[in-house]
Amino acid sequence: MPAACLLTGSYGSTLRYKSVERMKPIGKHSLLGASGEISDFQEILKYLDELILYDNMWDDGNSLGPKEVHNYLTRVMYNRRNKFNPLWNSLVLGGVKKGEKYLGTVSMIGVNFEDNHVATGFGNHLARPILRQEWHENLSFEDGVKILEKCMRVLLYRDRSAVNKLQIAKITEEGVTISQPYSLKTYWEFSAFENPTQGAVGSW
Amino acid sequence: MDLDMNVNAPHSMGTTIIGVTYNGGVVLGADSRTSTGMYVANRASDKITQLTDNVYVCRSGSAADSQIVSDYVRYFLHQHTIQLGQPATVKVAANLIRLLSYNNKNMLQTGLIVGGWDKYEGGKIYGIPLGGTLVEQPFAIGGSGSSYLYGFFDQAWKEGMTKEEAEQLVVKAVSLAIARDGASGGVVRTVIINSDGVTRNFYPGDKLQLWHDELEPQNSLLDILNAPSPEPMNI
Numbered sequence: 347m348p349a350a351c352l353l354t355g356s357y358g359s360t361l362r363y364k365s366v367e368r369m370k371p372i373g374k375h376s377l378l379g380a381s382g383e384i385s386d387f388q389e390i391l392k393y394l395d396e397l398i399l400y401d402n403m404w405d406d407g408n409s410l411g412p413k414e415v416h417n418y419l420t421r422v423m424y425n426r427r428n429k430f431n432p433l434w435n436s437l438v439l440g441g442v443k444k445g446e447k448y449l450g451t452v453s454m455i456g457v458n459f460e461d462n463h464v465a466t467g468f469g470n471h472l473a474r475p476i477l478r479q480e481w482h483e484n485l486s487f488e489d490g491v492k493i494l495e496k497c498m499r500v501l502l503y504r505d506r507s508a509v510n511k512l513q514i515a516k517i518t519e520e521g522v523t524i525s526q527p528y529s530l531k532t533y534w535e536f537s538a539f540e541n542p543t544q545g546a547v548g549s550w
Numbered sequence: 551m552d553l554d555m556n557v558n559a560p561h562s563m564g565t566t567i568i569g570v571t572y573n574g575g576v577v578l579g580a581d582s583r584t585s586t587g588m589y590v591a592n593r594a595s596d597k598i599t600q601l602t603d604n605v606y607v608c609r610s611g612s613a614a615d616s617q618i619v620s621d622y623v624r625y626f627l628h629q630h631t632i633q634l635g636q637p638a639t640v641k642v643a644a645n646l647i648r649l650l651s652y653n654n655k656n657m658l659q660t661g662l663i664v665g666g667w668d669k670y671e672g673g674k675i676y677g678i679p680l681g682g683t684l685v686e687q688p689f690a691i692g693g694s695g696s697s698y699l700y701g702f703f704d705q706a707w708k709e710g711m712t713k714e715e716a717e718q719l720v721v722k723a724v725s726l727a728i729a730r731d732g733a734s735g736g737v738v739r740t741v742i743i744n745s746d747g748v749t750r751n752f753y754p755g756d757k758l759q760l761w762h763d764e765l766e767p768q769n770s771l772l773d774i775l776n777a778p779s780p781e782p783m784n785i
Contacts, residue, residue, distance in 0.1 A: 359564070359694060359732040364763040468588070491771050504590045506564075506583075506732045510764065514771050528774055529765040534737050534754030539582075539594035541750070548621050550584055550595040550613060 347447055347517050348490040349440050350498055351379045353527050354509040364509050371522035373398045376412040376441030377515050378419075381466040382454065383434035390433060393422060412441025412448040416458070424456030436466035442519050465497075468505040473497035487516060499530055564733020566695025566724050567597060567608035569665040570707075571688050572716035575673040575744025576665040579720035580608050581695065581728055582736035593736045602627050603748070605643040605666030606741050610693035611680075616660040619650050640666040644676035644684060652682025661692045667743045695727030695734035702726060717742060717751070725758040 355363030368387065369379040372394050380387040397418060401410045410418075416439040426432050432454045440449045451464040463477040480493045491514055502508045510532070515524040543549050568579040580597040583590055597609045599620045605627070609616035623646045627638050644664040651658060664676045677683075677690035689707055691699050702723060711719065717740055724738045738753040756767055768774060 356732060360698075361730050361732050488772055495770055503593050506585050506588045506590060506735075510767065525771055525774075527765065528771060529767040531767040531769055532756050534594065534756060536594070539737065539754075540752050541596075542594060543596045543599070548599050548617060548624060550592055550597075550617070 347440055347442065347449065348487060348494055348514050349377060349379055349438065349517070350494040350512055350514045351381075352498070352501070352508055353511045353513060354507060355384055356507045359506070361507070361509055364511055365527065367513065367524075367527075369513060369515050369524055371515075371524070372415055372439075372441075373401070374409050374521065375443040375517075376410075376415050376439060377517050377522050377524075378415075379438040379440075379466075379515075380435045382436055386433040386435050390419070390422070390435065390437070394418075409443075411443035411446075412439055412450070413443075415439055415441070416448070416450040416452065416460075420452050420456060420458040423452050423454060423458075427455045438464055438466060440517055441522075442517050445519060468501055468508075469497070472500050472504055476500070495530060499532065502530065502532060564695070564731065565597060565610040565693030566699070566727035566731060566734040567610050567661075567663050567692045568696075568699075568720050568723055569608060569663040569675040569677070569687075569690045570711075570716050570720055571665075571673045571675050572711045572713055574713065575667050575742060576675055577713070577716045577720050578606055578608050578663065578665045578741045578743070579717075579724050580693075580739055581724055581734040582739060583734055584613055585733060590735065595736070596739060598739055598741045598750075600624070601643050601664070602631065602638050602666075604637050604668060604743060605640050605664065606743060606748070607643075607647065608663040608665070608692065609660065610662070611660035612658070615658045616662065619647060619658065619660060619662070622650060623647050637668060639668040639670060640664065640674040640676065641668075641671065644674075644678065644686075647676075647678050648682055648684040651678055651680075655680075655682050663690045663692050665741075665743065667745060669745075673744065691723070693734065695724075695731035698727050698730045699723050713742060713744070721753055722759070725753075726761060728755075728758075729761045729764065 351368045353365050355366035372378050434454050437452045450460040452458040463481050465473045476497050510529045511527050513525050513527050566581045570577045578598050582595045584592040584595045599607050601624050607620050626646050631638050662678045667673045675690050677685045677687050721738050728734045737755050740751045742749045
């Protein structure tokens with residue numbers, strides 16, 4: 347199961363940090379991706395470190411799977427929302443345990459659900475429609491990457507806070523691998539782009 | 551929070567606009583991003599608008615306000631040219647923009663840079679920021695992306711550049727602003743105006759120089775993963 351995220355850390359409308367890794371492996375079976383406030387994401391990673399540590403300390407051969415981690419995150423996010431002090435993130439949690447795939451999301455107010463494809467922020471408006479058309483059961487990794495790159499490219503064109511640098515993570519029974527950061531080619535050479543106001547001077 | 555897209559927000563041009571004089575004329579430059587809230591409504595807009603054959607204006611701020619102001623000024627300048635019997639001067643064009651910007655300052659939200667060439671004064675650039683101030687400058691920068699260029703121009707601007715140097719400076723500057731301003735992006739458009747006439751140029755986003763922390767664009771991750779391993783070193 348592939349997941350993708352852009353390496354951007356904005357400060358208002360300034361594209362301040364262009365190498366922020368917003369996806370991290372959790373335990374043996376899961377991957378967490380976040381959008382929103384980076385400091386809150388880092389805090390969540392600390393909570394999860396502790397969770398995984400205590401899980402390992404049981405030394406009982408069992409380990410927390412993605413469903414359990416997702417549930418924990420849901421509780422954390424919802425409880426903070428109830429105290430009017432939310433962690434300002436939208437989270438995506440994916441993983442594979444004992445052959446079973448899992449993909450879920452939690453918002454900053456605790457809204458949580460699982461689906462075959464999830465997204466945060468603008469991805470919900472721009473990427474999910476593409477995924478609804480193109481996703482199907484038994485996608486290969488290569489096809490999954492191609493579809494994700496198609497979505498990311500649209501986001502690069504149409505999301506103001508996007509930066510052309512992304513990572514794709516692959517989660518399988520064997521574990522989690524996150525690719526090195528890379529950039530996507532974009533297309534600007536439509537003839538209509540070269541002289542858009544030729545027929546209507548003064549328009550945009 | 552992030553699900554709130556605000557598609558009905560007024561179209562704003564965030565923007566980076568630049569006007570630079572050189573030895574013989576002016577070079578105007580701009581990015582091409584028009585946004586509605588956080589959505590990019592048009593990724594290839596044309597923000598450098600013609601007022602007359604020899605005078606153009608770079609528009610920033612509210613898309614609607616800048617368009618209506620330039621439409622009015624184009625109309626006035628057309629009549630002025632007929633009455634005068636010869637091409638309007640850059641100074642007159644700039645002053646007309648100023649009149650509209652100043653007298654409607656409470657309602658308008660647009661910063662403009664007027665640039666052109668006339669036979670009396672040669673190449674001239676006039677900046678007309680928000681309140682309707684008119685200021686003649688050897689070079690002007692405007693729009694949200696300009697914040698990132700003040701230091702750059704302080705260091706890189708020189709009097710008496712050639713046409714090529716001036717255009718390279720403008721393209722480099724817009725490209726740097728695009729790298730850091732979320733409200734600027736897309737392609738770089740330039741318009742060069744001198745005694746010979748007007749030249750429009752187009753620099754697509756993927757052909758611009760790469761800056762700090764930017765990577766060479768690839769077709770796909772799959773190309774990177776399938777790339778052959780590097781040759782072993784020979785000592």
